[in-house]
Amino acid sequence: MDNLEIYLSKQHKKRGSNRTRREEAYDRIKDAIRHAELKPGEPLSETRLSKLLGISRTPVREALQQLVQEGLVETAPGQTVTVASRSIQDVLDVVHIRSLLEPELVRLAAESISKTQIEQLEAIILKLEEAAKNHDLAAWAKVDVRFHEIIKEACPNKLLGQTVVQLKNRVHQVANIDTHTNPERLVACTQEHRDIFNAIKARDGNKARQAMETHIAALTNSLLKRISYR
Amino acid sequence: MDNLEIYLSKQHKKRGSNRTRREEAYDRIKDAIRHAELKPGEPLSETRLSKLLGISRTPVREALQQLVQEGLVETAPGQTVTVASRSIQDVLDVVHIRSLLEPELVRLAAESISKTQIEQLEAIILKLEEAAKNHDLAAWAKVDVRFHEIIKEACPNKLLGQTVVQLKNRVHQVANIDTHTNPERLVACTQEHRDIFNAIKARDGNKARQAMETHIAALTNSLLKRISYR
DNA sequence: CACAGTATTAATGTATACAACCTGTCTACG
DNA sequence: CGTAGACAGGTTGTATACATTAATACTGTG
Numbered sequence: 001m002d003n004l005e006i007y008l009s010k011q012h013k014k015r016g017s018n019r020t021r022r023e024e025a026y027d028r029i030k031d032a033i034r035h036a037e038l039k040p041g042e043p044l045s046e047t048r049l050s051k052l053l054g055i056s057r058t059p060v061r062e063a064l065q066q067l068v069q070e071g072l073v074e075t076a077p078g079q080t081v082t083v084a085s086r087s088i089q090d091v092l093d094v095v096h097i098r099s100l101l102e103p104e105l106v107r108l109a110a111e112s113i114s115k116t117q118i119e120q121l122e123a124i125i126l127k128l129e130e131a132a133k134n135h136d137l138a139a140w141a142k143v144d145v146r147f148h149e150i151i152k153e154a155c156p157n158k159l160l161g162q163t164v165v166q167l168k169n170r171v172h173q174v175a176n177i178d179t180h181t182n183p184e185r186l187v188a189c190t191q192e193h194r195d196i197f198n199a200i201k202a203r204d205g206n207k208a209r210q211a212m213e214t215h216i217a218a219l220t221n222s223l224l225k226r227i228s229y230r
Numbered sequence: 231m232d233n234l235e236i237y238l239s240k241q242h243k244k245r246g247s248n249r250t251r252r253e254e255a256y257d258r259i260k261d262a263i264r265h266a267e268l269k270p271g272e273p274l275s276e277t278r279l280s281k282l283l284g285i286s287r288t289p290v291r292e293a294l295q296q297l298v299q300e301g302l303v304e305t306a307p308g309q310t311v312t313v314a315s316r317s318i319q320d321v322l323d324v325v326h327i328r329s330l331l332e333p334e335l336v337r338l339a340a341e342s343i344s345k346t347q348i349e350q351l352e353a354i355i356l357k358l359e360e361a362a363k364n365h366d367l368a369a370w371a372k373v374d375v376r377f378h379e380i381i382k383e384a385c386p387n388k389l390l391g392q393t394v395v396q397l398k399n400r401v402h403q404v405a406n407i408d409t410h411t412n413p414e415r416l417v418a419c420t421q422e423h424r425d426i427f428n429a430i431k432a433r434d435g436n437k438a439r440q441a442m443e444t445h446i447a448a449l450t451n452s453l454l455k456r457i458s459y460r
Numbered sequence: 461c462a463c464a465g466t467a468t469t470a471a472t473g474t475a476t477a478c479a480a481c482c483t484g485t486c487t488a489c490g
Numbered sequence: 491c492g493t494a495g496a497c498a499g500g501t502t503g504t505a506t507a508c509a510t511t512a513a514t515a516c517t518g519t520g
Contacts, residue, residue, distance in 0.1 A: 286475045
């Protein structure tokens, strides 16, 4: 039987290599969607993907299922899943929900953040301002993620942080368009982050909440402007 | 655990018309968790469950994965998943997030609800009051679900409704303890629903929002009281 | 030429086989 | 007696085989 060869081939990796094939499939498909290699509406055949990735259908299928639940791909029941298309309205819907959640998230975080976390945030803010000055969008975006991660960690209501992250993921491929294509917004956005940080540093929950409200309002405005340009 | 009935093995159901085996596994496991047949901390072996349900491992595994993502079961990576245990703090966390989302949900719903939906709500409110009068908790809970469903449908921000539902699901097995074990709360809660409905009927978004805020505040208080009794 | 019905293909849903791994037990040896 | 190492059972991760359905292409007939 040829089964031996199959299982000895390098396809069958050790489990101890900490990433499972499902996770690998998940990451790669997700990245492909984010980078628009897989475009909205495109059908994602399990068979095709599994061949493409060199992973069997089972893990690929599970990865797809996870993406369905996160809303990055859609599924007419029993049919092939497709990359979800995001309307501007979808993005606005997400931002609206964020406007309800994130101010409170920041308030709670500010009221129970640790000293070391504040120091971490301080370092990040400096990098953020540096990146903004250099118009280094890639660096800015990367550091920005860390910024929000730390705030999330500082929030005692873990589910709240988790919920916000899920919401953001849902529109990640388009959400950063705001800062990414608008240099002025990048500068302003950085200042807004600074304001949020200052309030957190002072452990002033209400002030932090207000700063975040301002930030999201600005974000919303920026998005709405883009719409009116169409 | 043994309460789960063995599935009569018709090998292959039709795909389009009937539920898939994954959905069946999902529903039955979920129900078992909600009814505490599967208790928090209990390990859910894929193999064992598949034998119990008479469904092969693949669909069972997929159902479990979905439950993981919904937070009803937990998974130490690479190990057997267990039924998630819910602390009171978890419930409070959920209620806190709901207090941020649901008032806005109701406001939006009230401002764009249709006439027929209002009529549906009106019928539901009457049933709710009837059930409260008779102390028929089962009926009350069932109708309550419909109440919130219709409001959800009336809200133009679909993602908001979806998010709230997800949050509620997460603590469903314990959330209703509030009204279910406290007759006074049942009556008060019904009145709160009536207030919300009246505001919706008048299409007064702000009033509806306030009524919902009051409702959730009462819910929170009731929960906090239960804690202090410990 | 239009079209209906069929055959072919490819997709998903499900079952099962197998390897790696983890855990606890039991034995053998110090 | 205590501990290390083999072993057994059970668990997950992955690959693959099979059944069924949906879609498409094709062919024969009006």
